[in-house]
Structures are given as structure tokens and as C-alpha cells.
Amino acid sequence: MDRLFIDVKSLAQIIKEFLRALGQKHTYNIFKNWYCLFGIMWGIPIPIVTIGIDFYSSRIPVTLSHIIKIMLANPLHFFFFLHPIFFGIVFGAMGTVRYNKQQKIEELDRVKSNFLSMVSHELRTPLTTIQGYISFLLTEKTGTINQKQRECLKISGESADLLNHLIEELLDLSKIECGGFKVHLARVDMLEVVHKAVASLQVYAAQQEVRLENNLPKDLPPVWADQERILQVMTNLLGNAIKFNRKGGVVDITASGPRKEKVAFSVSDTGMGIPEDKLDMIFDKFYQVDSSGKRKYGGCGLGLAISKSIIELHGGKVRAESKIGIGSKFHFELLNATLAPRP
Numbered sequence: 001m002d003r004l005f006i007d008v009k010s011l012a013q014i015i016k017e018f019l020r021a022l023g024q025k026h027t028y029n030i031f032k033n034w035y036c037l038f039g040i041m042w043g044i045p046i047p048i049v050t051i052g053i054d055f056y057s058s059r060i061p062v063t064l065s066h067i068i069k070i071m072l073a074n075p076l077h078f079f080f081f082l083h084p085i086f087f088g089i090v091f092g093a094m095g096t097v098r099y100n101k102q103q104k105i106e107e108l109d110r111v112k113s114n115f116l117s118m119v120s121h122e123l124r125t126p127l128t129t130i131q132g133y134i135s136f137l138l139t140e141k142t143g144t145i146n147q148k149q150r151e152c153l154k155i156s157g158e159s160a161d162l163l164n165h166l167i168e169e170l171l172d173l174s175k176i177e178c179g180g181f182k183v184h185l186a187r188v189d190m191l192e193v194v195h196k197a198v199a200s201l202q203v204y205a206a207q208q209e210v211r212l213e214n215n216l217p218k219d220l221p222p223v224w225a226d227q228e229r230i231l232q233v234m235t236n237l238l239g240n241a242i243k244f245n246r247k248g249g250v251v252d253i254t255a256s257g258p259r260k261e262k263v264a265f266s267v268s269d270t271g272m273g274i275p276e277d278k279l280d281m282i283f284d285k286f287y288q289v290d291s292s293g294k295r296k297y298g299g300c301g302l303g304l305a306i307s308k309s310i311i312e313l314h315g316g317k318v319r320a321e322s323k324i325g326i327g328s329k330f331h332f333e334l335l336n337a338t339l340a341p342r343p
């Protein structure tokens with residue numbers, strides 16, 4: 001059971017923030033600070049009730065002169081009369097404390113986004129140089145290389161590509177966060193997109209001993225999509241379906257037929273599955289079901305968050321269903337370009 005205790009330090013901090021808010025204009029601005037207005041409204045019944053009690057007990061008619069008389073007879077009424085103002089100030093100050101916190105969070109968020117995009121850009125520049133020189137060495141224009149050296153360069157190249165992918169994801173995230181992430185919708189042939197995604201992951205799937213099955217119907221209609229971005233979504237989903245699969249497992253890509261306004265795509269695997277209560281969280285940025293220090297899967301937990309944003313920019317939704325130990329299935333929908341107008 002949680003023990004109730006007063007944390008003196010945070011109490012002092014709250015009092016400090018409160019006192020600081022009392023000196024800020026925002027506290028008294030009933031047009032911008034709804035807390036202040038709320039406090040005033042909350043305080044209004046107090047003088048009415050206290051004077052009302054006097055009227056009720058003395059049974060005199062309610063007139064202005066009687067009100068003044070009652071108030072002069074008992075100066076405590078002035079104190080009650082000022083209550084709406086007291087409440088307005090106290091609530092207003094609370095509103096200002098909240099407002100200040102919000103401003104601080106927004107500021108920190110902006111700093112974090114700037115930092116993210118700055119770091120990604122700074123990492124990318126030297127990495128491009130590294131990738132360039134690895135490719136250059138492999139062309140043997142600087143002299144012949146032996147088999148062992150070629151092997152080493154190939155591994156370095158693969159690691160550099162992986163790093164590049166992570167940086168791309170961080171850059172995408174910073175774009176999403178500052179609202180600069182856009183899609184350009186056109187008629188897209190998903191057969192071609194899936195074909196490309198499968199081709200780019202074939203080697204990885206073979207390494208993991210996972211079979212990729214493209215079961216899209218041959219009469220799949222074109223959809224409204226941003227070709228590059230939807231390829232990114234497909235690659236992310238397929239990459240996960242391979243990564244979290246078992247040896248000898250299968251990844252299946254399917255879609256609904258041409259007669260519907262929305263074409264539903266799905267990517268299913270025969271892997272470890274995702275716990276029921278984590279099915280929503282996996283779409284949050286940086287979230288990974290296994291985030292322990294000894295996790296054996298690579299990645300930084302951004303693929304699904306980015307994919308979700310991309311699908312949402314297409315006006316669609318992405319969702320997951322899963323059974324532990326049996327596999328997971330990811331669904332998303334795109335508009336049929338032969339039946340629906342461009343969104």
C-alpha cells in the first residue's frame with residue numbers, strides 16, 4: 001500500500017510557484033485564464049448565502065438599503081462580499097501555474113525536436129562519407145582487395161546502412177513532430193509496391209529462415225497513396241513480421257478485392273505474438289514490447305509510430321491483432337482509386 005506522506009520539498013516548490021503566479025498578469029485575466037473566471041463564479045454564492053441567511057432570520061424585505069444596513073451592522077459581511085475576488089485570485093493563480101508548466105513543456109518539446117533533427121543531420125553527414133568510401137573501396141579503383149577485405153567492407157557497409165536507417169527514422173519522427181511530414185497522393189499500384197518491399201527484404205528473410213508469401217489478388221485496383229511512403233510502411237510491417245518470426249515461419253501479405261471503396265491490406269506472421277494489453281502501445285514512439293537491456297532484436301521502436309502517421313495522413317487507420325505464440329496480423333486500408341475520389 002502507498003504510504004501517505006508530505007514531500008516538504010515539492011510542497012515548498014508548489015508554494016513558490018503559486019506566489020510567483022500571484023505576481024503575473026495572467027492570473028487576473030478573466031478572458032484568457034478560465035480558472036480566474038471559474039473562481040469568481042465559485043465565490044459568488046458565498047455573500048449571497050450569508051446575506052440571505054440574515055434576511056431569512058430577520059424576515060425583512062430585500063432592498064438595497066436593507067442590504068447596506070445588514071452589511072454595516074456586521075462588518076464580517078464585507079469579508080464574505082470579497083470572496084468572489086479571493087476565489088478568482090486563488091483559482092487564477094492555479095491557472096497560471098498550470099499555464100507556466102504548459103509553456104515549459106512546449107518549450108522543452110521544441111528544444112527536443114530541434115535537438116533530434118540537429119543530431120540526425122549531424123550524424124548523417126559523416127555517415128554518407130563513410131558509405132561513399134566503402135563503396136569506393138569496393139570498386140577497387142584504389143587497388144585490388146582480397147576476399148577477406150571485401151568481406152570486412154561488406155559488413156561495414158551493412159552496418160552503415162543500418163545506422164542510416166535509424167537516422168532516417170529519427171529524421172522522420174522530428175518531421176512528424178513539427179508537422180512537416182507530408183504525403184503526395186497519386187494512383188499507386190500496390191502490386192508493384194509490395195513486389196519492391198519483398199525484393200528488398202528477401203535476403204533478410206532468407207537469413208532469418210522465414211518465407212515471404214505475396215498473396216495479393218491479381219486484380220488489385222490502384223489506390224490513392226504516396227508511393228515512397230507506402231513502400232516505407234510495407235517495408236516496416238514486413239521487416240517486423242520477419243524480425244519477430246520463428247525459424248521456418250511464414251509472412252503472408254493479402255488484400256481485399258477490387259469491388260470495395262477501401263482496399264484492406266494485411267501482413268501476418270507466425271511469430272511470437274504481442275500481448276493483448278500492448279497492442280495499442282506498440283504504435284507509440286520508441287515503445288518496444290521487450291525493452292530490456294538483453295533484448296535480442298534491433299531497432300529503436302519508431303517503425304510502427306511512423307507507419308501509423310503515414311497511414312493516418314492517407315486518411316486511413318492501422319491496427320494489429322495477435323495471439324501469443326501463434327502470430328500477429330497488421331491491417332491498414334487505402335482508398336480504391338477507381339471507386340473513390342482523391343482524398
Ligand SMILES: Nc1ncnc2c1ncn2[C@@H]1O[C@H](COP(=O)(O)OP(=O)(O)O)[C@@H](O)[C@H]1O
Pocket residue numbers: 236240241244269271272273274282287288289290298299300301302303304305328
Ligand atoms: N510482427 C510483430 N510481432 C511481434 N511483435 C511485434 C511485431 N511488430 C511489432 N512488434 C512489437 O512492436 C514493437 C515496435 O515495433 P516498431 O515500431 O517497428 O519498432 P522496432 O521494430 O524498431 O522495435 C517491437 O519492438 C515489437 O515489440
Ligand SMILES: [Mg+2]
Pocket residue numbers: 236239240299303304
Ligand atoms: Mg520495426
